[in-house]
Amino acid sequence: MNAVNAVAEIKNLRVHVGGRTIVDGVNLQVLPGTITALVGASGSGKTTTGLALLGEYPAGARVTGDVRVPDGLVGYVPQHPGAVLNPARRIGALLRDIARTQVRGLPRRERRAAVHERVLRALSLAQVSDAETMLGRHPHQLSGGQQQRVVLAQALLLGARVIVADEPTTGQDALTKRSVVEQLAAVSREGIAVVLLSHDLDVVRALADEVLVMRDGHVVESAPAERLWLAPRHPWTAELLASESTTSRIEPASGGDAVLRSGPLTARHGRTAVLRTPELVLRAGECLAVVGRSGSGKTTLARCLAGLHRDHDGEIRLDGVPLPRSLRDRTRDELAAVQYVFQDARAAFDEHRPVLHQVARTAVRLRGAAEADAVTAALTTLAGLGLTEDLVRRRPGRLSGGELQRAALARALLARPRVLICDEITSGLDTVTRQGMLDTLAGLVRDRGDLSLVLITHDLATAALATRIAVLEAGDLVEEGPARQLLTAPRHPFSVRLLETATRLPARTRA
Numbered sequence: 001m002n003a004v005n006a007v008a009e010i011k012n013l014r015v016h017v018g019g020r021t022i023v024d025g026v027n028l029q030v031l032p033g034t035i036t037a038l039v040g041a042s043g044s045g046k047t048t049t050g051l052a053l054l055g056e057y058p059a060g061a062r063v064t065g066d067v068r069v070p071d072g073l074v075g076y077v078p079q080h081p082g083a084v085l086n087p088a089r090r091i092g093a094l095l096r097d098i099a100r101t102q103v104r105g106l107p108r109r110e111r112r113a114a115v116h117e118r119v120l121r122a123l124s125l126a127q128v129s130d131a132e133t134m135l136g137r138h139p140h141q142l143s144g145g146q147q148q149r150v151v152l153a154q155a156l157l158l159g160a161r162v163i164v165a166d167e168p169t170t171g172q173d174a175l176t177k178r179s180v181v182e183q184l185a186a187v188s189r190e191g192i193a194v195v196l197l198s199h200d201l202d203v204v205r206a207l208a209d210e211v212l213v214m215r216d217g218h219v220v221e222s223a224p225a226e227r228l229w230l231a232p233r234h235p236w237t238a239e240l241l242a243s244e245s246t247t248s249r250i251e252p253a254s255g256g257d258a259v260l261r262s263g264p265l266t267a268r269h270g271r272t273a274v275l276r277t278p279e280l281v282l283r284a285g286e287c288l289a290v291v292g293r294s295g296s297g298k299t300t301l302a303r304c305l306a307g308l309h310r311d312h313d314g315e316i317r318l319d320g321v322p323l324p325r326s327l328r329d330r331t332r333d334e335l336a337a338v339q340y341v342f343q344d345a346r347a348a349f350d351e352h353r354p355v356l357h358q359v360a361r362t363a364v365r366l367r368g369a370a371e372a373d374a375v376t377a378a379l380t381t382l383a384g385l386g387l388t389e390d391l392v393r394r395r396p397g398r399l400s401g402g403e404l405q406r407a408a409l410a411r412a413l414l415a416r417p418r419v420l421i422c423d424e425i426t427s428g429l430d431t432v433t434r435q436g437m438l439d440t441l442a443g444l445v446r447d448r449g450d451l452s453l454v455l456i457t458h459d460l461a462t463a464a465l466a467t468r469i470a471v472l473e474a475g476d477l478v479e480e481g482p483a484r485q486l487l488t489a490p491r492h493p494f495s496v497r498l499l500e501t502a503t504r505l506p507a508r509t510r511a
Helices: 046-052 091-100 108-125 131-135 144-157 174-189 201-207 225-230 235-243 298-306 332-337 355-367 371-384 401-413 431-448 483-488 493-503
Strands: 008-017 020-030 035-040 062-068 074-077 162-166 193-197 210-215 218-224 258-262 265-269 272-277 280-283 287-292 316-318 338-341 419-423 452-456 468-473 476-482
Touching (some): 020 046, 020 193, 035 201, 046 193, 074 144, 091 131, 091 144, 108 144, 144 174, 162 174, 174 493, 201 225, 210 225, 218 235, 235 431, 265 298, 272 468, 280 452, 287 298, 298 338, 298 452, 332 338, 332 355, 338 401, 355 371, 355 401, 419 431, 431 452, 468 483, 468 493, 476 493
Parallel strands (some): 035 193, 035 210, 074 162, 272 476, 287 452, 287 468
Antiparallel strands (some): 008 020, 008 062, 258 280, 468 476
8 A cells, every 4th residue: 555645554553451462563554435444353453453543542551653644533433333422412413513613714694504514414425314304313212323324424524534433234134234335335435544343254345445354463464355355365364254154053953842932922112012923932952043124123022031121911931831021020940041142242241340250150149059160160161162261350341342242151051041042142253253153052052952042133144053033024023934944935025135135245336
């Protein structure tokens, strides 16, 4: 790349935290109108490198190297955009405040028109189709994808020439993912540089001009995207690409007993019905994948099963015995039998206590294990998921999102559940780690025989693990059947559309 034309540049960046090197000798140049992708496993240093362009580093970090942003402002679209929006203010007020700083000096009437025009243009560039409606809403009234577009519009209004997009498609269904790709492509056509931090190789393939592959804080390979996909030179890059096409599968159980039975079920938020499903039966040794768009009711169904959402009609039975609707009313054995692994693993851990102690506590509380035995069991389970003792003796803030996700799975497994509910637990993982997680789940079901899985996922490659798949759309179950049949010959129009969209994202049109 030509350093003279670069809108952002990093030279020999090293970041050390608590005696651990998390970024080691990274170099990066970003040109106007290009999309540069950083890929790699959780904890590889992608986010630390991206945030360095904003001058942000972990607490207590020791930093060396040079970070230059000649054009000044760098915008940031975080993985959880709702966290950076003021919940008390409407979207219109947030955006107009920023736009007013750009039109100072104009007469009042002209200023008002200019502010409105700038806001609408920023929202248009961020791929917001219903801008006027959006302006009157508060952040909590928007979906995650809508919040993401608003945060991007904020950065565009401020005149950012570089946008750092941190895992923008994590937890998104195939249709929403396509919209994110179109959104970032539109931004790059305006001459704005995008630094994309992502584990999603389909998205990277569709968007990136240049790809940097990171592992353990190092850039192990850097190349134009076209060359890297065709001829990866580093073994880790080759492993990442090869893991895309690997699929685990749980074969159908032969006549297993019904472990969990729900419904017919109608769940509500207040007076609004948000989920309507017929009877669903989960047998021993089966895996049911629940797929659909964001807001379709997937997580609400999972929360009903786990006792986390009590506002519903219809019974949920474990081994034929009705379960209390509320988690608070379930016995210790009932709590152990149905375990839930949350999508936001970081929020599920106490930030002040070491991860190991929190994982081991499950065996003490739900199975009555002695403290020493629980710690030993926790270390064994964590090691089986690729987490070392040194790592899990740290507090949650010093683990990556993917590492915490695996720790959350280990915590649930220590309860020795009959039913394990996994809510988007692979959405924040790179392809190699995701495949390892799916292999682990498939192995658990195969080896135990009596463990059943409920997978909440937007990712059809993850759903391919399942014995059966249920498709939700706008709160209704529109199709349910064997995974092999549904993934090859779906019957419902929405299932067909979901499958077609997931096959391959279109490459962006370069300016």
